Amino acid sequence: MKIGLVGLPKSGKTTLFNLLTGSTIATSRYDAGRAEMHTGIARVPDPRVDRLSGLFKPKKTTYATFEVVDLAGIEKGERTALDAKEFRNADALLHVVRAFADEARGAPDPRRDILDLELELIFADLEVVDRRVERLDVSIKKQRKDAEVQEHAVLSRLKTALEAETPLRAMALTVDEVRLLRGFTFLSQKPILHLVNVEEAGIAQAEKVAERYGLADVAARPHTRVGWVSAVIEAEIAQLAGDEQQAFLADLGLTEPAINRVLRECFALLGLVSFFTTGEDEVRAWPIPAGTRAPHASRRQMGCRSQRSPDLCSSGTPARRCTRPSTWDSTARTARAVRCGRPSVRRPAA
Numbered sequence: 001m002k003i004g005l006v007g008l009p010k011s012g013k014t015t016l017f018n019l020l021t022g023s024t025i026a027t028s029r030y031d032a033g034r035a036e037m038h039t040g041i042a043r044v045p046d047p048r049v050d051r052l053s054g055l056f057k058p059k060k061t062t063y064a065t066f067e068v069v070d071l072a073g074i075e076k077g078e079r080t081a082l083d084a085k086e087f088r089n090a091d092a093l094l095h096v097v098r099a100f101a102d103e104a105r106g107a108p109d110p111r112r113d114i115l116d117l118e119l120e121l122i123f124a125d126l127e128v129v130d131r132r133v134e135r136l137d138v139s140i141k142k143q144r145k146d147a148e149v150q151e152h153a154v155l156s157r158l159k160t161a162l163e164a165e166t167p168l169r170a171m172a173l174t175v176d177e178v179r180l181l182r183g184f185t186f187l188s189q190k191p192i193l194h195l196v197n198v199e200e201a202g203i204a205q206a207e208k209v210a211e212r213y214g215l216a217d218v219a220a221r222p223h224t225r226v227g228w229v230s231a232v233i234e235a236e237i238a239q240l241a242g243d244e245q246q247a248f249l250a251d252l253g254l255t256e257p258a259i260n261r262v263l264r265e266c267f268a269l270l271g272l273v274s275f276f277t278t279g280e281d282e283v284r285a286w287p288i289p290a291g292t293r294a295p296h297a298s299r300r301q302m303g304c305r306s307q308r309s310p311d312l313c314s315s316g317t318p319a320r321r322c323t324r325p326s327t328w329d330s331t332a333r334t335a336r337a338v339r340c341g342r343p344s345v346r347r348p349a350a
C-alpha cells in the first residue's frame with residue numbers, strides 16, 4: 001500500500017518524507033523544489049510490537065510498513081502534475097499544508113490551501129470523466145452496448161457530483177460501481193489526511209489545529225482527516241536519543257514524537273491494521289486490510305492459524321495460552337498468531 005505526499009512547493013513535503021522513511025533527501029530551501037520524486041518505506045511504530053518483542057525475545061522484530069511517494073509540489077492550477085503514474089497509483093494522499101511563516105510565499109493560510117488542493121483533485125477527475133463520457137456518447141450512438149450504457153450512467157452521476165465540487169470519496173457507491181471505477185484511479189476518491197505543518201510556537205495549541213484554522217468542516221468530511229506536525233522540530237527530535245529526546249519532548253509538552261502519530265494515522269488512512277505473529281525467530285506485525293477476519297488473514301497471508309488470546313497490552317501479563325508452545329499446527333511458519341487489539345480473532349476449529 002502506498003501513500004502519496006502532495007502539497008504546494010515548500011510546504012515541507014520532503015522534510016516530512018525524510019521523517020516518515022528515515023531518509024536524508026535534501027529539502028528545497030534554495031531550489032525550486034519541484035522536479036524531484038522519491039519513494040521510500042515507512043515503518044509503523046507500535047507499542048504492541050515492542051511489548052510482544054519484550055515477551056518473546058525473538059531474533060528478529062519486524063514492524064508493519066507502507067510505501068511513501070514524495071512528488072513534485074503542485075501549484076494552484078498546475079494539476080497536470082497530478083497525472084504522474086506514481087501519484088495516480090497511490091492508495092491515499094497525505095497533504096502537507098504550510099502553517100509556518102515563509103516570507104517568499106506570504107502568510108500561511110491552511111484552509112485556503114486545503115480547499116484549493118481539493119478543487120484541483122476534483123477538476124482533475126472531472127477532466128477524466130468528461131473525456132470518457134464524450135467517448136461513450138460516440139460509441140453508444142454507433143452501437144448500443146449495455147455495459148457502456150451502464151458506465152455512462154455511473155459517470156454522469158459522478159460528473160454531477162464533481163461539478164457541485166463534491167469529492168468522489170464523499171459519494172456512496174455500490175460494490176459494482178467501485179469495481180467499475182477502479183481503473184480510473186480518481187484522485188478525489190482517495191482517502192486524504194490534511195497534515196498542517198506548524199512552527200514551534202504553534203505546537204502548544206496544535207491539538208486545536210482544526211479550530212484554529214477553521215477546519216472543523218473539512219475534518220468532518222468522509223474519508224478525510226486533519227492532523228498536525230512540525231516537520232522541522234520533528235527533524236530535531238529525530239537527531240536526539242534517550243533522555244535528551246525525552247527532555248526535549250517534555251519541553252514541547254509532547255509524550256512521543258509527533259511523527260509516530262502521523263505514521264499511525266497514515267497506516268489507518270490506508271485502511272490497514274496490524275496482525276501479529278510471534279515466535280522465537282520473529283515477532284512481526286503484518287499489515288492487513290481493516291475488517292479482515294483473523295483466521296482468514298493468518299491462513300491466507302501467513303500460512304498459519306490464529307489463536308485467541310487476551311489483550312496483552314492492557315493486562316501487562318500474557319495469558320498461559322500465549323506462552324505455551326502452540327497447540328495447533330502452523331504450516332508455513334513456526335509462528336503463533338496473537339491477538340492484541342483489532343482485528344477480532346476467532347478460535348480456529350479443532
Ligand SMILES: Nc1nc2c(ncn2[C@@H]2O[C@H](COP(=O)(O)OP(=O)(O)O)[C@@H](O)[C@H]2O)c(=O)[nH]1
Nearest residue numbers: 010011012013014015027028029033100231232
Ligand atoms: N519553519 C518551518 N520551516 C519548515 C517546516 N517544514 C519545512 N520547512 C522548511 O521549508 C522549506 C521547504 O521544505 P521542503 O521539505 O523541501 O518542502 P517541499 O518543497 O514541500 O518538499 C525548507 O527550508 C524547510 O526547512 C516547519 O515545520 N517549520
Ligand SMILES: [Mg+2]
Nearest residue numbers: 013014028033
Ligand atoms: Mg520536496
